[in-house]
Amino acid sequence: MRRLLVSIIGLALTASTAGAYYHFIHYTGRVAPFNPVAEKFDLNALPNKTVTFFVSDTAASQLSRADYFPSALSAIREAARVWNNVATSDLRVAFGGLASLSTPQNTPGADIVFDEMDPLTLGITSTNANNSISAGAGGQFVPIRRPLVRLNRNLGAWNSATALSFTEAFFLTVAHEMGHALGLQHTFTASLMTTEYEGRATSLAAPLTADDIAGISYLYPGSAYGRATGSIAGRITFPTGQGIHMASVVAIRPTGVAISALTDLDGRYRIDGVPPGSYYVYTHPAPAPTRAGAEPGDLRLPLDADNRTRPADGLFETLFYRGPGQGTRDFSQAQNVFVNTGATSDGVNFTLNRRTSYGISSVAIYSYFDQKAVRPGFLNGEGRLAVAGSGLTSNGLPTTGLSVSFLGGGPILKSDISAYSGVYLSLDLALDLQAQASFGASGPRHVVFSLPNDLYVLPSGLNIVQNRPPVITSVTPAFQANGSRSVSLTGTLINSETKFYFDGVPGTVLHFDDATRAVIAPPAGLVGLRPVITAFNPDGQNSMFLQAAAPPAYTYESGDAGSVVFSSGTLQTGTESLVEITGTSGNFVEGQTMVGFGSSDVQVRRAWVVAPNKVWANVWVAPNASITQVIATVITGFQVITQPFAVQIAPLNSRTPVLSSQLATALSSTASGATVTLAGSNLGGVSVTVADRPATVLNTSASQVTFAIPLGLAAGPAIVKVSNGLETSSIVIPIEAVPAGTGGNTFGSAGQ
Amino acid sequence: MIRVALLVWGLAALVPAQATTLTKASLDDLIQKSTSIVRGRVVSFTTGSRGSLVYTYYKIQVLERLKGADADQVQVQVPGGSLGGVQQSIAGAPRLTEGAEYVFFLWTGPSGARHLLGLSQGVLDVVKNAAGDLMVVRAAASEATVVDSATGQAGSQDTVRMKLSEFNSRIGRVMGAVDTR
Numbered sequence: 001m002r003r004l005l006v007s008i009i010g011l012a013l014t015a016s017t018a019g020a021y022y023h024f025i026h027y028t029g030r031v032a033p034f035n036p037v038a039e040k041f042d043l044n045a046l047p048n049k050t051v052t053f054f055v056s057d058t059a060a061s062q063l064s065r066a067d068y069f070p071s072a073l074s075a076i077r078e079a080a081r082v083w084n085n086v087a088t089s090d091l092r093v094a095f096g097g098l099a100s101l102s103t104p105q106n107t108p109g110a111d112i113v114f115d116e117m118d119p120l121t122l123g124i125t126s127t128n129a130n131n132s133i134s135a136g137a138g139g140q141f142v143p144i145r146r147p148l149v150r151l152n153r154n155l156g157a158w159n160s161a162t163a164l165s166f167t168e169a170f171f172l173t174v175a176h177e178m179g180h181a182l183g184l185q186h187t188f189t190a191s192l193m194t195t196e197y198e199g200r201a202t203s204l205a206a207p208l209t210a211d212d213i214a215g216i217s218y219l220y221p222g223s224a225y226g227r228a229t230g231s232i233a234g235r236i237t238f239p240t241g242q243g244i245h246m247a248s249v250v251a252i253r254p255t256g257v258a259i260s261a262l263t264d265l266d267g268r269y270r271i272d273g274v275p276p277g278s279y280y281v282y283t284h285p286a287p288a289p290t291r292a293g294a295e296p297g298d299l300r301l302p303l304d305a306d307n308r309t310r311p312a313d314g315l316f317e318t319l320f321y322r323g324p325g326q327g328t329r330d331f332s333q334a335q336n337v338f339v340n341t342g343a344t345s346d347g348v349n350f351t352l353n354r355r356t357s358y359g360i361s362s363v364a365i366y367s368y369f370d371q372k373a374v375r376p377g378f379l380n381g382e383g384r385l386a387v388a389g390s391g392l393t394s395n396g397l398p399t400t401g402l403s404v405s406f407l408g409g410g411p412i413l414k415s416d417i418s419a420y421s422g423v424y425l426s427l428d429l430a431l432d433l434q435a436q437a438s439f440g441a442s443g444p445r446h447v448v449f450s451l452p453n454d455l456y457v458l459p460s461g462l463n464i465v466q467n468r469p470p471v472i473t474s475v476t477p478a479f480q481a482n483g484s485r486s487v488s489l490t491g492t493l494i495n496s497e498t499k500f501y502f503d504g505v506p507g508t509v510l511h512f513d514d515a516t517r518a519v520i521a522p523p524a525g526l527v528g529l530r531p532v533i534t535a536f537n538p539d540g541q542n543s544m545f546l547q548a549a550a551p552p553a554y555t556y557e558s559g560d561a562g563s564v565v566f567s568s569g570t571l572q573t574g575t576e577s578l579v580e581i582t583g584t585s586g587n588f589v590e591g592q593t594m595v596g597f598g599s600s601d602v603q604v605r606r607a608w609v610v611a612p613n614k615v616w617a618n619v620w621v622a623p624n625a626s627i628t629q630v631i632a633t634v635i636t637g638f639q640v641i642t643q644p645f646a647v648q649i650a651p652l653n654s655r656t657p658v659l660s661s662q663l664a665t666a667l668s669s670t671a672s673g674a675t676v677t678l679a680g681s682n683l684g685g686v687s688v689t690v691a692d693r694p695a696t697v698l699n700t701s702a703s704q705v706t707f708a709i710p711l712g713l714a715a716g717p718a719i720v721k722v723s724n725g726l727e728t729s730s731i732v733i734p735i736e737a738v739p740a741g742t743g744g745n746t747f748g749s750a751g752q
Numbered sequence: 753m754i755r756v757a758l759l760v761w762g763l764a765a766l767v768p769a770q771a772t773t774l775t776k777a778s779l780d781d782l783i784q785k786s787t788s789i790v791r792g793r794v795v796s797f798t799t800g801s802r803g804s805l806v807y808t809y810y811k812i813q814v815l816e817r818l819k820g821a822d823a824d825q826v827q828v829q830v831p832g833g834s835l836g837g838v839q840q841s842i843a844g845a846p847r848l849t850e851g852a853e854y855v856f857f858l859w860t861g862p863s864g865a866r867h868l869l870g871l872s873q874g875v876l877d878v879v880k881n882a883a884g885d886l887m888v889v890r891a892a893a894s895e896a897t898v899v900d901s902a903t904g905q906a907g908s909q910d911t912v913r914m915k916l917s918e919f920n921s922r923i924g925r926v927m928g929a930v931d932t933r
Binding site: 101113116117118119120121122123124128146150157176196298362 | 773775776777781785803804805831840842844859861862863865867869870871873874
């Protein structure tokens with residue numbers, strides 16, 4: 001294989017102005033470079049830069065199986081966490097529980113409803129962006145207003161359609177639709193945002209790929225974004241010199257990441273967020289639409305400066321980059337492009353000939369576990385995989401001249417490619433040990449399908465694994481020494497990295513008795529509930545691969561959601577305050593219990609489970625919040641407590657001392673003895689207590705109070721009460737442990 | 753909170769981005785999962801909204817019932833459309849032409865509303881071949897076949913261009929008996 005390593009490092013960002021990734025684009029210029037502007041949330045309009053997703057309060061009654069409602073909520077919560085945990089993105093994402101869609105709200109947020117859809121449609125998302133351009137610190141953008149995610153109310157649609165467990169299929173669909181709501185379009189790199197469900201190579205264990213992370217980070221760049229990555233840029237043209245609009249360009253490492261971008265109206269592209277290293281680069285047209293008249297790749301076309309949609313340019317050949325202006329269908333002849341941190345490898349240009357029809361398209365690889373098809377394919381040692389796709393077979397045989405290979409090697413074909421049932425390919429594969437030594441023993445492999453006149457690359461189409469899928473062989477209810485409920489699970493190929501889900505709700509691994517027996521704390525449940533238990537391994541395999549026909553389940557013999565009481569029935573606009581929630585069930589668990597208040601105008605900044613039946617929450621109300629009543633939701637495991645009209649939002653009382661916990665959390669220390677400053681308003685002359693102990697107030701003004709945290713307080717959350725003689729306000733601050741050797745009183749205060 | 757966003761340029765139209773997750777289906781899947789299949793002509797259409805979502809409601813004159821027993825005229829709701837200056841384009845949703853003839857795979861939900869099965873997947877064009885035979889046509893782009901992932905079994909090959917009479921037989925074969933139609 002000829003591998004030319006070429007570094008084309010440039011700083012000519014002005015030459016390639018098209019944004020990275022696949023976003024919802026509006027062009028403001030009428031001539032090149034056209035100025036692409038993406039739809040996204042206005043971070044400055046979001047409290048704590050956080051988008052909160054709410055589920056319609058009618059959802060439980062809409063679902064085809066009401067008993068799955070807690071699982072569905074848990075999956076939605078987990079999906080929000082996925083996007084929230086992207087470290088290089090400045091956007092935070094939260095789940096806010098249930099909300100009435102008729103509740104007036106002034107703070108941006110997002111809604112999820114369950115609706116009647118046909119069995120083949122799983123979800124539809126609208127960003128509800130207005131076609132108006134705003135300018136912010138990060139440049140121009142089209143503000144996303146209030147996205148709506150619609151999910152199929154018939155939960156059976158996921159099981160029958162995808163061959164995955166309800167847990168994983170529903171979770172991945174919700175996460176995908178949330179990605180749209182945040183501003184991501186479809187990709188073609190087997191990422192979570194890939195157009196076709198069958199083409200995705202993500203799992204509950206690894207829901208995002210580098211392409212997803214690059215896409216969201218490009219929209220909402222955090223301080224870490226770009227520090228450890230570079231870019232690839234260039235232009236894609238027809239031989240006439242005309243730029244090709246909406247060509248997909250992919251930077252791909254032989255056994256690593258695939259990150260992509262679409263070309264702009266002038267054929268220019270820039271792939272940002274690319275980790276340093278050498279890459280193959282290839283370009284291809286968006287996949288065929290499902291029907292004439294639909295858009296390629298199910299993409300939403302960009303709008304131009306005259307508010308017209310601009311279609312993708314017609315079909316063209318798929319090629320790997322072979323040098324300036326050159327391409328090749330033979331990846332062994334491709335030229336590697338080197339990416340350096342903080343730099344752009346520019347001039348990666350292609351000149352492509354038109355095609356009149358798709359050659360190979362819509363390819364998916366399946367492996368079989370006891371007659372159950374699973375995609376993408378998994379290969380453990382050796383095995384036979386099935387390939388579905390257009391153009392792979394002709395007259396019941398593999399298309400003449402078809403070859404299959406793997407970027408970077410790894411698997412080898414043990415025999416010629418064959419067809420079965422006339423329309424599928426059968427690949428009889430074994431691992432190439434020599435290639436494994438060079439490229440690693442496990443992980444995704446990119447599969448290349450070649451015809452004399454066409455090329456198709458399926459990123460992460462095959463996963464090389466070291467083991468069979470996990471299996472749960474027994475489920476034994478038990479109790480821990482403290483009387484709380486536990487479940488002993490025995491199985492094969494489960495280990496400390498295995499995640500166990502009860503339907504959509506994660507269980508907590510307490511310990512492993514031995515290599516095959518895990519003791520799990522099940523999520524708080526409801527008597528009679530019988531969730532399926534699934535084991536998910538980091539290699540992407542799960543126990544449903546082999547146990548879908550008779551999955552193990554756990555039956556709750558007791559459990560009651562109970563009810564809750566809120567310490568305050570009224571919250572004032574423009575305030576942040578403590579709400580104490582007392583439950584009757586005694587099942588609150590730190591990290592598992594969430595609290596929401598049914599409006600993006602009312603958000604839980606942070607909550608602490610301070611006792612099994614008590615939660616303290618710092619609740620923020622927007623200054624411009626609508627004066628209305630909101631629903632409260634408290635969720636722990638399968639226990640969902642909703643309380644309509646739980647809280648009345650009221651106008652700010654001009655005498656109320658207003659506090660912000662934000663300053664406290666930014667302090668250098670909040671240990672006993674430390675001096676801290678809280679900001680707010682109406683704070684002149686206030687008195688302060690911390691954990692019901694008087695605090696020495698060092699200074700006050702209308703907008704802040706500085707006090708010393710009393711000595712001797714234990715680490716953990718503590719209630720700070722501030723009184724101006726007329727009104728008292730309370731928030732919670734986390735008291736830190738006193739560092740060893742400091743004596744507990746040597747901490748300076750910190751400002752904003 | 754410091755608001756730095758500034759409206760600097762705007763257009764009147766609201767053009768929300770829409771994205772969709774669809775499960776691909778083979779022709780046999782469509783036949784099996786539809787509650788009815790009709791050949792019909794688009795008579796007219798109107799638009800309406802539910803919440804923030806725009807729907808187009810197509811009135812279909814039924815010319816032939818291929819599966820199920822639909823009325824002479826049926827209304828099909830398709831997400832997306834243009835209403836009050838709002839243009840919602842749904843990825844995967846078809847745009848049907850008034851006066852044109854199609855085969856529709858319909859799915860009637862518990863609410864009684866009729867949907868296109870799999871949005872664009874649930875529509876076949878109807879054309880005449882050179883011999884004057886009615887043909888049902890699925891755009892070449894949609895020929896991709898899929899493994900029936902629910903069972904792991906290979907399905908039969910999708911047909912993308914066949915005579916209406918052949919299509920009729922296919923429905924009968926898939927449904928197990930001719931009199932199921």
